[in-house]
Amino acid sequence: MPPRPLALTIGDPSGIGPEIAIAAWQRRGREDVPAFYLLADPLLVKARASTLGHALDIAVISPGEALGAFATALPVVALENAFIDTPGHPDAANAAGTVEAIERAVADVRAGHADALVTNPIAKKPLYDAGFRYPGHTEFLGHLAELDAGRPVRPVMMLAGPELRAVPVTIHIALSQVPQSLTVDLIVETAAITAADLRARFGIARPRLAVAGLNPHAGEGGAMGTEDEAIVRPAVEELVRRGIDARGPLPADTMFHAQARATYDAAICMYHDQGLIPAKALAFDETVNVTLGLPFIRTSPDHGTAFDIAGKGVARPDSLLAALRLARRMADAMASAT
Known part of the structure; x- marks a missing residue:
């Protein structure tokens, strides 16, 4: 089957989503830009291009027409909800369109109209002000996936850059809450989902996982905290028992230099900043947020x-x-593996 386009959501229209979508399309021809279509309000896209001084050709299309239009015009699938164009000033009036874009993009991918979903950033407050009841983007995608799959879905965050893939086990919680939130099952589930998607979606036949310890020096045998011996090590042992190439707990301060990174395909980290700081420090402009487990x-x-x-x-x-x-x-x- 030939490749299909990618479905790109507009994100919060008061942010930079519209303009980076325009800029990405304008680089086609001189850079490697995969064909995509933008789910948006065409009038807002045109207005933002005018604000930035761009002469922009837009083709209002259905997803099946995107590949034919991409070379000469920015393909836009029109939303039912219109946007107000207030750059830099988020408005709850735009929430319905922001959510619609996500829902329709997921539906397009599940229906086979697009090969993958790429989402521009959203802001939580205007969505909350309009009654949005999910903690964030990823949780909403998990909900949509569960509706479609008819079973529980566990989304896992990965920061993927050219030099490092990092997966935090706990994400948006206070650092003080991390030790009591970590469990053997949580680490095993996160790492197992990571290994499965590295095989299926990254083409890595036998993924190698480096599992970070929670405490300095991975606890130094219990001298600096008991969590690494009581929780992290048993999780690694269970992963190995399942046939997953995992090792740890490893001291996080020696996991991220070039020689260490060459020995694994993904770092499983115990909390948000343990993984995201090295990922962003190594390649801030090239690092991508990937949701595994969907x-x-x-x-x-x-x-x-x-x-x-x-x-x-x-x-x-x-x-x-x-x-x-x-x-x-x-x-x-994924296509080559089937």
Whole structure:
């Protein structure tokens, strides 16, 4: 089956999503830009292009027409909900369209109209103000996946860059809550999902996982905390028992230099900053947020809505381009494996 386009959501329209989508499309021809279509309000896209001084050709299309239009016009699948164009000033009035774009993009991927989902950043507050009841983007995608699959779905965050793939076991919780939140089962589930998706979607036949310890020096045999011996080590032993190439707990301060990174395919980290700091320090503009564990491919730029620069013409599409390219590679890896 020939490749299908990627479905790109607009994100919060008051952020930089519209302009980096435009900028990514404008680089086609001179850079590797996979074919995509944008789920958005065409009038807003046209208005934002005008604000930035771009002459932009837009083709309002159905998903099946995206490949034919991509070379000469930015393909846009029109949303039913219109947007107000207020760069830098988020508005709850745009929430319905923001959510609609996500729902329709997921539906397109599940129906086979697109090979993968790429999402531009959203802001939580305007969604909450409009009654959105999910903690964030990933949790909403998990809900949509569960509706489609009819079973529980566990989304797992991965930060994937050219030099490091990092997966945090716990994510958006206070550091003080991490020790009591870690369990053997949570680490095993997170690492097993990571290994499965590295095989299926990254084409790595036998993924190698490096599992970080929680405490300095991975606890130093219990001298600096008991969690590594009581929780992390048994989790690694269970992973090995399941046939997964995992080792740890490893001291996190020696896991991320070049020689160490060459020995594994993904780092399983115990908390948010343990994994995201090295990932972003190594390749801030090229790192991609990937959601593992979903029944479809989802990538996203590793930055926020950037309301402070929206509409000023200075937003760079580098991370979005990286997200589009990675989604294309993941889709191709899955296709070649079937």
